[in-house]
Amino acid sequence: MSQTATPAAEGRKIKIAIDPLTRVEGHLKIEVEVRDGKVVDAKCYGGMFRGFEQILRGRDPRDSSQIVQRICGVCPTAHCTASVMAQDEAFGVKVTTNGRITRNLILGANYLQSHILHFYHLAALDYVKGPDVAPFVPRYENPDLLVNRLKDPAKAEAVNAYGLNQYLKALEMRRICHEMVALFGGRMPHVQGIVAGGASEIPTVEKLAEYASRFKEVQKFVADEYLPLIYLVGSAYPDLFETGIGWKNVIAFGAFPENDDHTEFLFRPGVYIDGKDEEFDPKLIKEYVGHSFFNQSKSGGLHYSEGETNPDPDKSGAYSFVKSPRYRDKPCEVGALARMWVANPTLSSVGQKLLKELYGIEAKVFRDLGDKAFSIMGRHVARAEETWLTSVAIERWLKEVRPGAETYVKTEVPDAGEGTGFTEAPRGSLLHYLKIKDQKIENYQVVSATLWNCSPMDDMNQRGPVEQALLGIPVPDVKNPVNVGRLVRAYDP
Numbered sequence: 001m002s003q004t005a006t007p008a009a010e011g012r013k014i015k016i017a018i019d020p021l022t023r024v025e026g027h028l029k030i031e032v033e034v035r036d037g038k039v040v041d042a043k044c045y046g047g048m049f050r051g052f053e054q055i056l057r058g059r060d061p062r063d064s065s066q067i068v069q070r071i072c073g074v075c076p077t078a079h080c081t082a083s084v085m086a087q088d089e090a091f092g093v094k095v096t097t098n099g100r101i102t103r104n105l106i107l108g109a110n111y112l113q114s115h116i117l118h119f120y121h122l123a124a125l126d127y128v129k130g131p132d133v134a135p136f137v138p139r140y141e142n143p144d145l146l147v148n149r150l151k152d153p154a155k156a157e158a159v160n161a162y163g164l165n166q167y168l169k170a171l172e173m174r175r176i177c178h179e180m181v182a183l184f185g186g187r188m189p190h191v192q193g194i195v196a197g198g199a200s201e202i203p204t205v206e207k208l209a210e211y212a213s214r215f216k217e218v219q220k221f222v223a224d225e226y227l228p229l230i231y232l233v234g235s236a237y238p239d240l241f242e243t244g245i246g247w248k249n250v251i252a253f254g255a256f257p258e259n260d261d262h263t264e265f266l267f268r269p270g271v272y273i274d275g276k277d278e279e280f281d282p283k284l285i286k287e288y289v290g291h292s293f294f295n296q297s298k299s300g301g302l303h304y305s306e307g308e309t310n311p312d313p314d315k316s317g318a319y320s321f322v323k324s325p326r327y328r329d330k331p332c333e334v335g336a337l338a339r340m341w342v343a344n345p346t347l348s349s350v351g352q353k354l355l356k357e358l359y360g361i362e363a364k365v366f367r368d369l370g371d372k373a374f375s376i377m378g379r380h381v382a383r384a385e386e387t388w389l390t391s392v393a394i395e396r397w398l399k400e401v402r403p404g405a406e407t408y409v410k411t412e413v414p415d416a417g418e419g420t421g422f423t424e425a426p427r428g429s430l431l432h433y434l435k436i437k438d439q440k441i442e443n444y445q446v447v448s449a450t451l452w453n454c455s456p457m458d459d460m461n462q463r464g465p466v467e468q469a470l471l472g473i474p475v476p477d478v479k480n481p482v483n484v485g486r487l488v489r490a491y492d493p
Contacts, residue, residue: 023122025074034475042470044454046322053309056444069190076189077110078425082432087196089419091411099198099407106185108394113177114426115387120170123489128163140480149236176214199407219391230384231354240377244487246469249273250338255424270342288324290459304433307445324458333465334428334452336383340366348388379490413439427492450493
């Protein structure tokens, strides 16, 4: 990690560049300007051009679901899901009930793995002190760890040890989740079992039993260890429930269809913008490239169905290879917080109990958290609660799936067609758009979660959600901008 900072001076702006920001899945540079101990300006730099849209042109449409999984090593299953949903629509095929549920079981297991990974192996070391050995060093000098927040030294050490033990146990839980994915997906990462028309594996009694036995162990970890730790950490950082609000606009595309017509979802689609709830309308999505290293044939924002991916690394005024997706021309946050805010589900009994005991908050549903949800710690609470909700749904899907029943409908590639797959990656809203001509891919566009959250300024000079949420973040020591990392990692870019 490299960091540069100008000398501190009261009332003077100090520029800090964290390049790369570590413990994220990808390549990200964060630049902030600090004045009087707080961030007053921020930029997210996406420095890598990936070019999957170009790679896919001219290929068999069925190749896309395998190729796009290489976009992300943590959530390849979500990219595969969005890709085959786009193929389903373009091919004109309707998936069987058993195929839908099997897909849910595959993606659900990846959700559990990704959520556990996010806190324990990416974010937790912003709060828990690791040993002075690699990979825990080098690191910032962080005086704001749990061991220093808790007044009782014995309790502080015990809580820190508790967190470190869970760090190691979480590695085992992730391995088990990967096995659950592989049972019906063929392997993990880069599953082969989710295909256009459904799923290639017909669940048997034996495989369902293997999946269920592994799942029970993960579900117990979530209820007994993950959820309580999140609330315990949050109780030591009440200030982080007031920090990192952002635009307070959220969007969710919907995830885990609960019926074969895809009109009901575990996490429903919806929008909360300018303080009001709206129905999700895909026609209102546009991508802007005013500050992105891309050119396009038309000025202004383009709907994803007209999307162009023409890189221009020398473009004046640009600073990121990330486009700027907007809904109704507004920046919107995506992810677990967005899904939980839109769906507003009942909180787990563990969460309700600990919110009352540790914070004195009477909360039955997620929106009872109010503005505290839009914060660094609120995003972690949302993700932990969603992990529990996903596990409850998996338990139900295991009862609904029919051993031996067909999961696949035969498909044929049409001469021409188009389709869009809408789903939710663990880190946020995801769509894949496919257009076919002469049985080949003519255009393919991906609008992923990190494009929404870590987008640069748009053509209207509106900051992206992470850039906006960084404003006001406390940075008492410019040599150790711990809270900057905490905020960005809470979004899981």
